Amino acid sequence: MIIDATVMFDLFVVTLACFGAGALGALVTARSPTLARIVGHGAALIGAMAALAFGLAGLAGGGMQLNLPDLLPIGGAAFGLDRLSAFFVVVIAAGAIPASLYAIGYTREYAGKHSLAGMGFAFNVFVVAMILVPLARNVLTFLVLWELMSLASYFLVITEHEREETLRAGWVYFVMTHTGFAALLLGFLLLAKATGTMHFVQWQVAAAHLDPSSRNLIFALLAVGFASKAGAIPLHVWLPRAHPAAPSHVSALMSGVMIKLGVYGLVRVGFSWLGVGPGWWGGTILIVGAVSAVLGVLYALVDADLKRLLAYSSVENIGIIMLSLGAAVLFQASNLPGIAALALIAGLYHTLNHAAFKSLLFMGAGAVLHATHTRNMEDLGGLMKRMPQTAAFFLIGSLAIAALPPFNGFISEWLTFQSLLLSFQISAHTINLIFALGVAALALTSGLAVACFVRAFGITFLALPRSHQAAGAHEVQWTMRAAMALLALACIVLGTAPSLMLAPLEATIFELMSAHADVQFNLTAVVANDGFGWVAPLWLALALIVFLMALPLGLRLLGANKQRRSYETWGCGRALQTARFEYTATAFANPFKRVFALLYRPVKELDIEFHPESRYFVRTIAYYNEGRLIFEDALYRPLLRMIETLAREARALQSGNVHGYLVYILIALVALLILTV
Amino acid sequence: MASLFEYMFKAPVVTETLKSSDDIQIQIIARQIDERARKSFGRSLHIREVDAGSCNGCELEIGALNNPYYDLERFGMHFVASPRHADCLLVTGPVTRNMADPLKRTYDATPAPKIVVAVGDCAHDCGVFAGGYGVVGPVSAILPVDAVVYGCPPEPRAILLGILAALEKRP
C-alpha cells in the first residue's frame, strides 16, 4: 500500500503546525497559567496524534522527501521518510500522546511556582525536535535538531530549579549530552570527509570503499555518541540523575522515547550508514548491552527513589535492546541475514514496548509523587487502597517490564532469546561463547527485573502506608489516569497481538537490510526459525482468563467453604501492628546487596543511642547501608580531577596581557597556515 | 556420608503402635462443634502449639511427638508455623498475664472450624502456679477448650490420644 505523497506532506505540515501553535500558544497565554497549560499541552496532544498518523502511514509505505535549501547553510535542511524513520516517529508519537494528555493534569501543580508558558514552549519544541530527528537526511539538519532536542529537554529537566540537586542533575546532563554531541560531530565530519557528501542516503554506497581503520574510527565515534544518548553503561551517569529530576511527564518522554533516538542512531550506523560492519562491532555492542542490562537492573534493584529506580531500569532496557542490535550485527557478519533480521526485529519491538511500559511506569510514579509529594519508597506503601486505578496501571507496567506473559515485554524478550539461542548456527567458538554469555546475561536481567518490580510495586502500593503523606494520598485527576490507561492498553495489545506490529517491522527490516526475518507469525502465533520456538500469546491470555474464571467455579462445585473473615495480620500475637513491622525497600534489596557486594561495595553503619539509664534500652537506632557507584568513583572522578588539573595548568596561559593574547593569535594563524598548505 | 546412607537404609522403622493404657487421663469437654466440621478434618489435622506460660516440660513431651518413635505424622497430624494453617491449638501452661492477649489473638487468627486442646495440669487448673500474681488462670478462662490432657508433664502417648479423642469425641 503506497500512500499518496501529498497526504504524507499534509500530515507532516499539520504535525509541525500543531507543535508550532502549541509552543507559541503557551507563550501568548503566559498570563493565565491554566490556559497556558491546556493550550500548550493540548496542541502537543493533537500534534502527536498527527505525528502518529504520519508515522503509521510511513510504516504502511508512505514516503516523503522535503528539501529546504535555504533554511540552513551547507546543503540546507533535508528531510525524508523511510520505514525505519517512520517506526521511530511512531514510537515517539506513541509516547508523546499520553505524555501530553498526562501533562495537562500533572502540570497544574506547577502553576504559580514555575512558568507554565516556558514549560509548554519547551515541551512542544522537545517533542517536535524528537519527531524530526529520525527524518533528518543530512548532517547539519540532524545535528541542529539533535541539539535542539537536548537543549529543550535540558530546560525541562531544570524546571524545579530551586532545588540544588535538580541543577546539579541538569549540569551533569548538559555536560554528558554535549560530550556525546562532540563525538557525533567528529564522527559525522570524518565520515562526510571520507565519503565526500553530507547526505545520509549516499553514505551507504560510499562507506563500503572506506579503509577499515577510518571506518572503525568513525564507527567508534558515532557509537559512543549515540550510546551516550541511549544511556548505555558506562555513559549512563546522566540518566539516573536527569530523569528523576525532570517533571514526570518529561521523565516519561525522556526515558521512554528520547533515549530511543540513540538506538535509532545505532541502527543507522550498524546497518545503513557504514554498510555491513565487521563482527567485532556487533560483539562490542552486544557486550556493552549485556553489561548495561545486568548493571542497570542491579542498580535499579537497590534504589529507594522510585523515579531513579525507573531511570536505572531504562539503562537495563537499553542494554537489552543493544544486546539484540549487537546480535544482529554479529549474525549479519556471519552471513545469517534471516536471524540478523529476527534479532533486529526483537530489538526494535522492545524499543516500542519499552516506550509503552516505561512511560506508563514513570507516569505512575508521577501520580504517586503528585499524591504523596515523595519519591522515597521507604515513605510509601498502602497506595493500592488509596489510588486503586493508578496501582492497577502500575501493576500492568510492572508485569510488562518484568517480561511476563501475556504482556508486551514478554514478546520482545522472547524474540530476543530466540535469536540469541539460534546463534548455535554460527560455527566460531568465540562468537558462540559471547552469545552464551549474552543468553546468561539476559536471563539474569529478566530474573532481576522480576525482583526489582516486585519490590517497586510491592513496597510502594501494598500493605500499610509508611508515612502520613502516603496515608493521606488520593487518586489523581482524570487526564493523568486516562494517559496511563492508554499505555496500559497498549501494553496488553502489543503483548497479545504482536503481529499488528511485527508485520510492519518485518517490512521495515526488509527495507533496511533486504533480508526476510526468520520469523513467521499470524494473528495468534509467532514462530521463530521454522519451528525452533513458538508462542501463541493470544491463546495464552485466553487460557489464563478461562482458567481464572473456571477455578472459583470449580471450587464452588466441590463444595468449598465460602466464608471469609477479616482479621489482623499474623504477628505472633503481638498487640501492636504498625507499618514499622513491614519489610522495607532496603531490607528487600539486602540479599542482592550481599550477593553482589563486589559491585555495590556497601558501606554499612549502625548508630545506636542508648538510654542514659540502661544499656538495655535504646533511644534511637539509625542504620545506613549506602552503596557506592563504581563507575562514578572509578571512571568519572579521576577524569574530572584530570580535567581540573589541566584547567589549572591552562590558567597560566590566561595572563591578562593583551600582547600575550596577540601572540597566541599569531601562533594559531601560523599553525593553521602550515596545516592547510 | 557413607555411614549416613548405610544408616538410612539399614535402620528399621522404630515407630511404635499407639496403645491406650489405664493411667492416661483425658477429659473431653462437650463443646458445640458442628459434627460435619469435626468430620471435615478427616485424617488431616494441623496443629499450632502455643506456650501460654509453661515451664517447658510439656514442650519437651510435645517435641517428642515429632520423633520417629512416636511419629505424629502417621495420623495425618502436622505442626505448622502459623495459626492461619492450623485446625488445632495445643496450649500448654497456666495462662500468664503477658500471654493472655497473644493467646486470644492466636485463637482469633485461626480459621474455623478449630479445636483447642489444653495439655498438662497447668493448662487445666494452673497446677503449682495457681494463685500466682502473674497467672491469669487456666486455658479455659481464655478459650473454649475441647479436651484436656492431664499429667505433669503428660507423656507423648497421652497427648496423641488426647488429640485423637478430641477429634473423634471419644471419651
Place this chain on the structure above:
Amino acid sequence: MSMFSEIAIALLQLLMVMFGSPLLVGVIRKAKARLQGRRGASIFQPYADIRKLLLKEVVVSENTSWIFRFTPYLLATTMLLSALIVPVLTIRTPLGFMGNIIALMYLFLLGTFFLALAGLDAGSAFGGMGSSREVAIAALAEPTVLIAIFGIALRAGTTSLDGIITRFAAEPLLMLNAGHLLAFIAFFIVALAENGRLPVDNPATHLELTMIHEAMVLEYSGRLLALVEWAAGMKLFLFLTLLSNLFFPWGVALANTPMTLLTAFLALAVKLLLFAGAIALVETSVAKLRLFRVPELLAGSFTVALLAVVTSFFMK
C-alpha cells in the same frame, strides 16, 4: 485426529497433573519418613489436607488488597496452563502450540511474581522476608535455566518441547555425551531451588527466620492455602516431568494411541517414582544451606550448565 480425541488428550494431561501432584508430594514425604526410620503419613495424605483446607473458612488480613486473594487462583492457573503445554504423556499435546520451553519458564515466573507480591501484601515482616528471598533465588536461578535450555536446544536444534523429545527419542546417541549429563545436573539443581526443596529451602520448617517459600504463605488459610499448596505440588510435578521427559524421553508417546498413552503413563510413573526417591534421599542426607550460601550453589549450577553448552560446542 478428531476433535473429540484432542479434547480427551488435553483433559487427560490436565487430570494427570491435577490429581497426580498431591500423590507425588505424598510419595516424597513417605519416602523421607521411611529413610528417617518413621512410619510416616499415608501417601494419600495431601489429598486429605487439601480436602480439609477447602472446608475451612478463610481468614484474611485487614491490610491486604485484592492481590492477596487473586494470587492463589493465578498460581493454580499458571500451573494448569503449563499442564497443557508440557508433554506429560504425549508430544502431540493439542494445546502445545501455546508456547515453547522459554514461554513455559516465564509462565512459572509470572506465578512467582504474584506470590512474592502476596507475601508483601499483608505487611508482616515474615512475608516480606520470604518474598525478598524467593525473588532473589528465582533471579539467580534464571541464568542456569536458560543456559541449560541453550544446552538442550544446541543438540536438539529446537526449543519446542515436543521437538526436543522427538529428536532425542529418534537419536538416543545424542544423549550419550557429557553435555547432556551436565545440563541435567544443572536443571535438577534449579528444580530443587525453584520448588523450595532442600538444600535451598526446607518445606517442613517451622522457624520463620529460615523460611523462604513458607514465609510468603504464612498468611494464607482455607481454600486459598489449598490452592497455593496444590499449585506448589503441581509445579514440582511439572518440573520433575520436564526433567524426566526431556532428559530421558523413553516412553513418551510419539503418536496418540491407547497403547502408547498407557506405556507413557507407566513410564512416567516409574520415572517420577525414581525422582521422588532421589529427592527424598537428597533431603534426608543434606542440611539446608545458609541463605547466603545458596548463591554459591546456584553459581555452581550455572557453571555446570555453561560447561554443558561449551562441551556441546566443541563436540559438534
